[in-house]
Amino acid sequence: MSADRSGAVTDDSVSDGGPEAPTVSCARCDREWDLDRELDAVPPGGHAIEQFALDHERHTGHYPDGVRPWTVRCRRCPDGERFLSERPARRWAQTHARHTRHTVDVEAPTGDDDVVTAADE
Structure with missing residues (x-):
């Protein structure tokens, strides 16, 4: 996951068989999360990655790595x-x-x- 010039969160991971579930990291929490469950629970276009970043900030007071609002x-x-x-x-x-x-x-x-x-x- 990365943020483009506008700050929008994007998924940079692609495998041979199609898109992989993105991994989100947070250096402050010293953790990484695979969002495969989140992607399964949210319909296409549901912005699971963005929702994870917002939820992370709501619970911790900071955004994951590379996310700036x-x-x-x-x-x-x-x-x-x-x-x-x-x-x-x-x-x-x-x-x-x-x-x-x-x-x-x-x-x-x-x-x-x-x-x-x-x-x-």
Whole structure:
């Protein structure tokens, strides 16, 4: 598992017989996990790898190796969220700005910042 330039989680493992279940590692936990059970339990398109990364962060307070989230934060209220890809992060920021008229900061995993305002709609 790796994160591309946008911070999206991708599966880099492919065997001769097709895709292998990805392995996720975490140096802080000193562990690795094979996600074959998670892939069996989640239907295609269910984003099992992303869900594992989010669950790992929720339980440990940090993401697995190579995963950095997109962070969106409202400047006026305590609302904010983290996402593993750009599209849902920007959608959340645009929706929040449109409904509240608040300015929202969008921070990419690369450290690049952007601002979304209601006027952007």
